[in-house]
Amino acid sequence: MATKADNMNSLDTAAGGGLVDRRQLLGRCFALGAGAAASGLAMTGQSRADGDLAQWVTQAGETARAYGMPAPEEGYVQRAVIQLYPGLAPEYGFSGTPLQYLRGSITPNGLHFEVHHGGRPQLNAYDHRLMIHGLVERPLQFDLAALDRYPMVSNVHFLECAGNSGRNAFDSGPFQITIDQLHGLVSNAEWTGVPLSVLLDEAGVKPEAKWVVAIGDDGPGMARSIPMEKMMGDGILALYQNGERLRPEQGYPMRLLLPGYEGNMNVKWVTSLFVTDNPAHTKSESGEYSELLADGQVAQFTFGMGVKSLITHPSALMTMQGPGFYEVSGLAWSGAGRIARVEVSADGGQSWADAELAGPVLSQALTRFRIPWVWNGAPTDLLSRAIDETGAVQPARTAWKAKYAPSNYLHYNAIQPWRITAEGEVENVYL
Numbered sequence: 196m197a198t199k200a201d202n203m204n205s206l207d208t209a210a211g212g213g214l215v216d217r218r219q220l221l222g223r224c225f226a227l228g229a230g231a232a233a234s235g236l237a238m239t240g241q242s243r244a245d246g247d248l249a250q251w252v253t254q255a256g257e258t259a260r261a262y263g264m265p266a267p268e269e270g271y272v273q274r275a276v277i278q279l280y281p282g283l284a285p286e287y288g289f290s291g292t293p294l295q296y297l298r299g300s301i302t303p304n305g306l307h308f309e310v311h312h313g314g315r316p317q318l319n320a321y322d323h324r325l326m327i328h329g330l331v332e333r334p335l336q337f338d339l340a341a342l343d344r345y346p347m348v349s350n351v352h353f354l355e356c357a358g359n360s361g362r363n364a365f366d367s368g369p370f371q372i373t374i375d376q377l378h379g380l381v382s383n384a385e386w387t388g389v390p391l392s393v394l395l396d397e398a399g400v401k402p403e404a405k406w407v408v409a410i411g412d413d414g415p416g417m418a419r420s421i422p423m424e425k426m427m428g429d430g431i432l433a434l435y436q437n438g439e440r441l442r443p444e445q446g447y448p449m450r451l452l453l454p455g456y457e458g459n460m461n462v463k464w465v466t467s468l469f470v471t472d473n474p475a476h477t478k479s480e481s482g483e484y485s486e487l488l489a490d491g492q493v494a495q496f497t498f499g500m501g502v503k504s505l506i507t508h509p510s511a512l513m514t515m516q517g518p519g520f521y522e523v524s525g526l527a528w529s530g531a532g533r534i535a536r537v538e539v540s541a542d543g544g545q546s547w548a549d550a551e552l553a554g555p556v557l558s559q560a561l562t563r564f565r566i567p568w569v570w571n572g573a574p575t576d577l578l579s580r581a582i583d584e585t586g587a588v589q590p591a592r593t594a595w596k597a598k599y600a601p602s603n604y605l606h607y608n609a610i611q612p613w614r615i616t617a618e619g620e621v622e623n624v625y626l
């Protein structure tokens with residue numbers, strides 16, 4: 196059998212720093228497992244060094260259970276809970292998806308990120324109503340039972356908070372925190388629900404109606420004005436998340452799902468859709484979610500999230516297991532459509548190679564990318580850069596910063612470099 200050195204060091208590189216074309220891996224021996232002869236027999240239940248069978252193969256196992264849970268060994272895979280004002284307002288906070296532990300593209304429901312401005316309301320789903328009123332022929336009211344009879348669609352889409360990754364905008368950084376804390380306010384789910392066009396058509400939108408003001412049934416009264424074209428286009432009244440009912444954290448029993456639009460417009464626990472001819476300029480859209488630009492102007496309605504990618508593996512505060520083979524893996528997405536390409540650099544941006552995209556590549560959805568890498572043990576910087584189907588390219592941090600006033604941290608989508616030190620530590624850096 197070929198040795199580790201024969202195999203991994205003789206690969207032609209796809210770009211500098213040891214990036215490899217995936218096709219070259221066919222038939223190669225990775226030599227990452229432990230030799231059975233050298234390390235002794237595995238201590239599984241069936242084959243133990245002492246010849247005894249373990250208890251779990253000689254006795255009946257656990258019975259079937261009504262709702263499944265992850266294995267106890269995986270119990271550490273949890274959201275990173277962050278409270279902005281712990282003593283003062285514990286309900287204003289969020290929890291980040293642990294991207295460092297996930298290797299696919301769908302976010303399990305228990306790990307979908309949360310942002311609550313006033314905490315998760317303790318509402319009763321059976322009493323909950325959605326009202327469509329304002330500039331309509333027939334004001335309508337729906338409960339969950341009525342909505343369950345409507346035709347539905349199922350689409351996979353990412354959701355990202357406008358403030359995600361915002362800590363990287365601060366010059367007081369780069370902060371050495373794990374990726375769930377830095378970039379965890381993005382998740383991806385299959386959302387099932389009733390197209391908003393079906394409900395609005397039934398109410399009969401008047402010709403002069405151009406906007407819909409959506410309000411949630413929680414304390415802070417999240418209210419956002421949404422263009423009628425978006426509502427009538429691909430907007431969904433989501434009732435299900437990855438096949439089961441929405442989680443309470445995600446707006447149970449019903450929320451808006453506006454593909455590609457900044458998180459806060461996806462109003463949770465939605466109770467009112469007020470049809471108007473003008474935007475309402477609510478607090479959420481006049482101050483809270485508007486970006487101060489470099490020239491002193493304010494961008495008020497920045498609905499779509501930019502093209503973005505992150506290497507999740509390896510990522511900040513991980514420790515490499517020594518030189519040799521790794522798969523660099525991450526996520527890319529764009530509010531404007533499909534991801535066309537993700538380029539990865541293993542030499543600080545001097546050279547780039549295309550990563551493989553895990554298909555099907557869906558519009559406005561997280562897309563997993565992967566590329567083989569042989570790390571030679573020397574310090575280097577790993578970067579990824581996404582390009583979407585409209586041709587938009589993920590910017591470098593300096594280009595992103597140049598667009599905005601120094602205080603802005605919203606819509607941060609710049610390239611994230613991870614520094615690999617000689618000791619194999621992974622650090623957050625600004626390039």
Ligand SMILES: Nc1nc2c(c(=O)[nH]1)N[C@H]1C(S)=C(S)[C@@H](COP(=O)(O)O)O[C@H]1N2
Binds near residue numbers: 463
């Ligand atoms: N009613 C209501 N809707 C809301 C919020 C809220 O606090 N109340 N938070 C918004 C914000 S800022 C974001 S980023 C998304 C987060 O959705 P998630 O918690 O399901 O991930 O919900 C949005 N919808």
Ligand SMILES: [Mo]
Binds near residue numbers: 358
């Ligand atoms: Mo948000």
